[in-house]
Amino acid sequence: MNRGRFITVEGIEGVGKSSNIAVLVEQIEKAGFDVLTTREPGGTPVAEDIRKLLMDRGDEPIPEIAELLLMFAARSLNVNNVILPALQAGKWVVCDRFSDSSRAYQGGGRGLPMETIDSLAEWVHGDANPDITILLDAPVEVGMARANNRGAPDRIESEKHEFFERVRACYLNLAKREPDRFVILDTTRSLQEVQSDVSLLVQQLIADY
Template sequence: MSMRGQFITFEGTEGVGKSTQLANASRTLEELGVDYIVTREPGGTPMAEAIRELLLAPRDEPVNEITELLLMFAARAQHLHTRILPAINAGQWVLCDRFTDATFAYQGGGRGVPKERIALLENLVQGEVRPDHVILLDAPVATGMARARDRGELDRFEQEDLEFFQRIRDVYRERAIAQPSRYQVVNAARSLEEVSGAVSGLLSEWVTQSAVR
């Protein structure tokens, strides 16, 4: 199947099932005959993965919010220009675990970095590049964090308190309301079968739309 590559990101707070739905999305695209790659942020290339390790490792030294923000965009610049854009330009679909919406939510909502500063770096690193579609997996913070704790040892972000993640969820939901044509909100508190069915349905719809353009 030949079509323009699409850039689809999966967003949400901790424990909402992004990894599970990325696997589900992969199976769906395979069944539909779509060439795709799966990647993640921060990370996606060797250099960006090294930055990811710096960002996620628990440490005694306080991490300044601007340091965190700049590292996020440093990893993103490498990831975008060496992996994401080449794939899209080659006609592949890109399924990405988080992108810049996560920065507005985590560093903006969670850490309190002004959104204007984030937008400045977004434009510097990405130009006009934005995801074609954002799947926001949304669930109450307590539900997601209970699932995250069940996975095992928590990283530096997962060790934050519930209020931190509530601020993140609030920003995600605000962005979804402000950009309804780009965001699709999926209730991730439902059963796995229901969530997977909703995500697969969205992908099938987008594949159909892309094929007729």
Template structure:
């Protein structure tokens, strides 16, 4: 596959939606065919799973079910959207990918890393982003931002301790894979965050232009 997969990761209130919109404009302005998607979601099946997983009325969903639902949505997204786009040489920008499961279902819920890795190999077809932008923000700051968006969904309703584990898992993955991750301080003005994200993407754009 000759395209480029870029994922945007981070905890609640990290500013992903704003950065995603800015990155989309930045990449498309350079003539690159870009597909933008999200997780869970991005397909009819994925969006149905998203509504189920985030439904606050589904308080008794066990950790194993949550993990499998996330990967069911991901399996469909990979085969229906991401792999076809990459095979055509297009780019894909996704709001979350498999690293989110290592952080939320692994770090947050305590699911074994080996189990998630096996699902990554099987359900996600072993696909990993060329670049992962991790927007990092202190949990209390992120939660305060998220609270201003309105009523929390099922996952957003978790306690601070859950999100501290999520953040620690994200940072551990970034430290373990520095060639793929770019850790961006999201506890600053959003313009600065977006500039850092665009700067991280620019070398990939330059490489694309060289090969054109």
């Protein structure tokens, strides 16, 4: 059986990842493929526990290195217990955030060395790199305004504006570094316009499969 396609969706808070994943999945299913959706950090019971540890605004500070390693610990669980088995069963996998989030947030945002993050990614999921990564891009103010409608910010969402500027700039650099893997969609446009781009992209992916 053909291995399924592995699609990741990236971008800063509120750019429309969840809204567009819904269309992505609908379109892939319409074409007759089984789709598994998952998210990071999370996707398995233990990884979801790690997510809670990372998002909760407890009293104990979380060192940047601990944050990075917890992200990759959760990713190892998701890759081995959920993503690889699904791909091997011929399912397509759509993941809300993946290693590019670690590069953008812990690398670009927090300033941890990119070589270390790349080595961790290779070590943790060298055999499960995304086939395609959709980077949803909008200015920080736009994403934040949309995300703020959703109630109290979590630990990472509480970072300052400049942090997210660095994250966004890093994402755009990553897309430049790997232009064959990344597709950038400008999500300052209406949701309808963005979603029609997502549909076109799915049609192209299916034609190439």
